[in-house]
Amino acid sequence: MTSTLDPDVEYVVLCGSRHERIGYAPKAEVHHESTPLHLAFSCYLFDQQGNFLVTWRARHKSTWPGVRTNSCCGHPGPGEVIPDAVARRLTDELGLVADRIELVLPEFRYEATMPNGTRENEVCPVYRATVTNRRDAAPxxxxxxxxxxxxxxxxxxxxxxDRTTVSPWCALQVDQLRALGPDPLAWPVADDSRLPDAAREPLEAGH
Structure with a gap:
């Protein structure tokens, strides 16, 4: 954990046992065999016909390289609310801008370990994003x-x-998203009050 933030470093929000914010750590140092619990998000992007943008992770990534997964994932930084982080990652990863970004699984949390021991350990609210005019992504x-x-x-x-055809978090999320109904455009929007404390608290950088 770090208390003094370097503006040139990308940080993640660390979470306590009640999913409250307890500090920050450099993103580059977080994922290993003893990954601390931290705040993340997943996004599923749809067009107006209910088609979903699936992605394959870059093959050089340290976690689940080359694996098929949801549209984008990421970590909100200090001072960043999650919908803004979702919009940022959609643009950075895919060159796309969503018309709407809505919370659908506010309480999702998971752990997963790669064969080499690298571990994911995230409080990870899930968002649906939609585009009115679909276009190809620019990965x-x-x-x-x-x-x-x-x-x-x-x-x-x-x-x-075959759950092994996607990332472990995607498989778990699909289980919960399926329970919301067969039409992704009709899924109910969840209230922000159901988000974990770390996501509902002001995320301003502090000491």
Missing amino acids: NPEEVDDTAWVPWREFVAEVEA
Whole structure:
């Protein structure tokens, strides 16, 4: 954990046992065999026909390289609310701008460990983003290897048939998203009051 923030360093928000914010750590130093609990998000991007933008993670990433997963993931930084972080990552990773970004799974939390021992340990609210006029993504090769627009129902069926075809967090999220209904555009929007404390508290950088 760090208390003095360097403006040139990308930080993540560290979480306590009640999912409250307890400090910050450099993103580059967080993921290892004893990854501390920290705040993240996942986003699922849809067009107006309910097609979903699936992505493949860049093959040189340290966690789950080359794996098929949801549209984008990321970490809100100090002073950043999660919808702004979602918009930032959609642009940085995919070159896309969403028309709407809405909370659908406020309480999602997971852990997963790679064969080499590297561990994910995140409080990770899930958001639905939508675009009115669909266009092809422009993947950032540092983050994304490839993308494809696919019918949501087909994607869900593929994950149900073989959960190992996607990232572990995506498989768990699809389980919960399926429970919201078959039409992703009709999923109910969750209230921000259900977010973990670390996401609802002001995220201003402090000492």
